[in-house]
Amino acid sequence: MLKRAPSLTDQVKSHIKELILNGEFPDGRIPAEMELAEVLGVSRTTVRDALGRLEMEGAINRRQGAGTFVNDPVLQIRSRLEEIWSYEAMLQAHGFAPSTVVVEVASTTAGSDMVGSGTAEALNLEAHDPVLFVKKLFLENDVPVILACNVLPDWVFTRVIDQDELKRPIYELLDEYGLSRLSYYLTEIVPVLAVDDVSDLLQIAPGTPLISFDETGYDADNHPIIKSYSYFRDDLLRLRLMRRRV
Amino acid sequence: MLKRAPSLTDQVKSHIKELILNGEFPDGRIPAEMELAEVLGVSRTTVRDALGRLEMEGAINRRQGAGTFVNDPVLQIRSRLEEIWSYEAMLQAHGFAPSTVVVEVASTTAGSDMVGSGTAEALNLEAHDPVLFVKKLFLENDVPVILACNVLPDWVFTRVIDQDELKRPIYELLDEYGLSRLSYYLTEIVPVLAVDDVSDLLQIAPGTPLISFDETGYDADNHPIIKSYSYFRDDLLRLRLMRRRV
DNA sequence: CAGTGGTCTAGACCACTCG
DNA sequence: GAGTGGTCTAGACCACTGC
Numbered sequence: 001m002l003k004r005a006p007s008l009t010d011q012v013k014s015h016i017k018e019l020i021l022n023g024e025f026p027d028g029r030i031p032a033e034m035e036l037a038e039v040l041g042v043s044r045t046t047v048r049d050a051l052g053r054l055e056m057e058g059a060i061n062r063r064q065g066a067g068t069f070v071n072d073p074v075l076q077i078r079s080r081l082e083e084i085w086s087y088e089a090m091l092q093a094h095g096f097a098p099s100t101v102v103v104e105v106a107s108t109t110a111g112s113d114m115v116g117s118g119t120a121e122a123l124n125l126e127a128h129d130p131v132l133f134v135k136k137l138f139l140e141n142d143v144p145v146i147l148a149c150n151v152l153p154d155w156v157f158t159r160v161i162d163q164d165e166l167k168r169p170i171y172e173l174l175d176e177y178g179l180s181r182l183s184y185y186l187t188e189i190v191p192v193l194a195v196d197d198v199s200d201l202l203q204i205a206p207g208t209p210l211i212s213f214d215e216t217g218y219d220a221d222n223h224p225i226i227k228s229y230s231y232f233r234d235d236l237l238r239l240r241l242m243r244r245r246v
Numbered sequence: 247m248l249k250r251a252p253s254l255t256d257q258v259k260s261h262i263k264e265l266i267l268n269g270e271f272p273d274g275r276i277p278a279e280m281e282l283a284e285v286l287g288v289s290r291t292t293v294r295d296a297l298g299r300l301e302m303e304g305a306i307n308r309r310q311g312a313g314t315f316v317n318d319p320v321l322q323i324r325s326r327l328e329e330i331w332s333y334e335a336m337l338q339a340h341g342f343a344p345s346t347v348v349v350e351v352a353s354t355t356a357g358s359d360m361v362g363s364g365t366a367e368a369l370n371l372e373a374h375d376p377v378l379f380v381k382k383l384f385l386e387n388d389v390p391v392i393l394a395c396n397v398l399p400d401w402v403f404t405r406v407i408d409q410d411e412l413k414r415p416i417y418e419l420l421d422e423y424g425l426s427r428l429s430y431y432l433t434e435i436v437p438v439l440a441v442d443d444v445s446d447l448l449q450i451a452p453g454t455p456l457i458s459f460d461e462t463g464y465d466a467d468n469h470p471i472i473k474s475y476s477y478f479r480d481d482l483l484r485l486r487l488m489r490r491r492v
Numbered sequence: 493c494a495g496t497g498g499t500c501t502a503g504a505c506c507a508c509t510c511g
Numbered sequence: 512g513a514g515t516g517g518t519c520t521a522g523a524c525c526a527c528t529g530c
Contacts (some may be wrong), residue, residue, distance in 0.1 A: 007499060028468075032515060042503045048516085056302070061429070061466060064516045065508030073432060073468055081435070082328060085492050171491070183307070185489040186319060191326070191437050191455035191480050209437035209455045220307060222274075224318055229361070234437050243416070243431040243461070246331050253518060278496060289520045294497085310497045311527030 008042055009245065012050035015040070019060065020070055030060060030068040037046060057083075058242045074242060081241045086169040087138050087146050087230070096140040100167045103147075104135040107154075112131050118150050119217045122216045130154040134166055137201055142204045148230040156180065156225045170226065180219035182226065187215040198231050211239060254288055258296035261286070263305065266316050275359045276306060296364040307399065320488060322428045327487045332415040333384050333392050333476070340483065344387040346413045349393075349447060350381040353400075365397050368462045376400040380412055381382075383447055390448045391483050394476040402426065402471045416472065426465035435462040444477050457485060 006014075016036070019025065030036075036042040041188035051068060054060045058074040091098040108114050110125035114133045121193065125131065131153050138146040150170055156178050165173060171182040192198075192212045197208040210231050217226035232239065247316045252260075262282070265271065276282075279297065283290040297314060300306045325339035337344040354360050356371035360379045371377065377397050384392040396416055402424050403431040411419060417428040438444075445452040456477050465473035478485065 009499075026506080034515090043503095045502085046500060049499085058430075062516060063466065065514080066510075067515060068467075069468075071468055073462075073464055073470075074430075074512095077432065081487065082489075083492065084489060183491060184304070184320075186323065187487040187489055189435065189457060189485040189487060191457045193455050209439050211435060211437045211457070216319075218319055220309065220315075222315075222317055224319075239435040241327065241431055241433040241435060243328075243330060245429060246329065255518075264519090280496090289522095292519060295499095295518085308497060309528080311495080312529075313496060 004073070008046050009049040009053075012036075012042060012046060013053050016050060017054060020059065020075070025070055028070040029071065030070065032067070032072060038176060045237070058244075077240050077242075079240070081239050086171065087148065088169055091138060091140065091145065091237070096145070097144070098138050099142075100138050101139065102134065102166050103137050104161070105163065105166060106133040107131075108133055115151055122227050123151070123153055123192070123224050125153060132161075136166075140236070143236065145233050146226060146230060147198060147201050151227045152225065168169045174225070178225075180221065180223065182217050183220045185215045185217045185228075187213050190214050192231070194231070202231060202233055204233060204235075210234065251402070254292050255299075256296040258282075258286060258288060258292055259299050262296060263300060265364065266305065271316055273473060274316040274318065276316065278313070304490075320398070323486050323488075325486070327485050333394065334415055337384060337386065337391060337483070342391070344384050344391070345388075346385045347385065348380065348409070348412050349383050351409065351412060352379040353377075361397055365369050368473050369397070369399055369470050378403070378407075380416070382412075386482070389482065391479050392476060393444060393447050394474060397473045398471065420471070422473075426467065426469065426471060428463050429466045431461045431463045431474075434461050436460050438477070440477070447465055448477060448479055450479060450481075456480065 003010040016030070031039075033044050033047050036047045051060065051062065055062055058071055058080075060068055061071055062068045078095070079090050084090045088098055088100065106114060108131060109127075110120040110129045110131060111127040115131055120127070131151050134150045135209070136148050136150070137144050137147070152170070156174065158177055158179060161173055161177060174180070174182050190212045192210050194202060194204050194210050196207055198210070199208065211234060212232070213226050213228070213230040215230070216224050217228065219225050253398055255361045262276070277285075279290050279293050282293045286293070286491060297306065297308065304317055304326075306314055307317055308314045324341070325336055330336045334344055334346065340489050352360060354377060356366040356375045356377060357372075357373040361377055366373070376445050377399050381395070382394050383390050384394070398416070402420065404423055404425060407423060420426070420428050436458045438456050440448060440450050440454040440456050441452055444456070445454065457480060458478070459474070459476040461476070462470050463474065
């Protein structure tokens, strides 16, 4: 797989971000768009695109008539909720070198114990439709941090997945062996108490309050292809968010 | 205060969004950018800007070479976490007509019972610096939904705020009577158990798991100007989020 | 291969901030 | 009033999708 050259805009964005992280703008002020365009030898539009993306990320803010400025407090944050895609990547962003353990795998059907009616409904499944059930644990230094339970209809895969492949991020498996790719999740954030196997697997006291994600994953055609429940150890992994003025 | 005419891009965005919500694209396919530009009598750039914002909101997705498509599942969601600014607006988005009650107001100082050391540190306060403490409850039909505790340094206000003005959203008060405006919050999402006055005021059983926001608000110069703790009744208000592929 | 969105340019004018 | 970011145009070429 050959890598294509990144677009000019991407290069400009990376370049400016590097300058920021290297502390090249000690007063927090970023040069004018025209100036950047001339120095970098690109059009102002390209610079504006790049700055626009940095602003979306929260790294900078722009004020008409005043200038463009670095948002230091935002850059201090290691990873924000909006930027989470795979849990592996999130943990790495927190400075961890996570390992993954597949706790349980089952080929089962909609309507079984492991697949509740809510799950079947979210995935548009009929009773007895075959599904894959995968329960994974993400650990840092043998300490469990995240527990994730996934349900996927069998039809999304073009072939059976090897047991040891299931360690890999599920979106990767879908990219390689799936009929469609994972495009986005719609997630509900639910407060729960750790009980039974959740407290056991996460090695925390039963009754500890936890954040849980109840989410459905969709492909580019907006068809649901995965249902997932996750649990986070708040003492090890604090979820963060930037809320801006609309 | 006169309202300025919205930009062309804004108008195009609103127009397309309206067409989507009116179900004018039953197959989920949005016309080509060139076609939209011609029909609306604007340049393709303007159309692209508008579509870009709709894509950011999650309302549509674009695929190079294929076309632009409506994201139905995302449009079903009433309000997403990223889009929350004021709690009043969030509750309204959920179809509520919320009322606000100021539970407690106090003029106190950093270091007092009401202002913990974490709060003072986040706001860069020295001991005995004067602060305003406001505890507010947001209700729907007399049922409490959100409890919010705010601490602001006295210096951010140019004058004393009337008691009955405190019902209003705090960012509005800062707009009108503040030295600087609220620009963004950095928020930590924390799972907690309802205890003491939180369970009392929210009228839920002690020990109920809750989502809480532990957040610091910054102005455009990245100075912290407010510290806030909020608690949400999950049974009445479920927080949602869209997680996309990066 | 026709049609789509993605990238990029050069230039114009406007709205706003700040000294 | 000088300088900043915000808006908008017209046009070119490229990369990709799907028939």
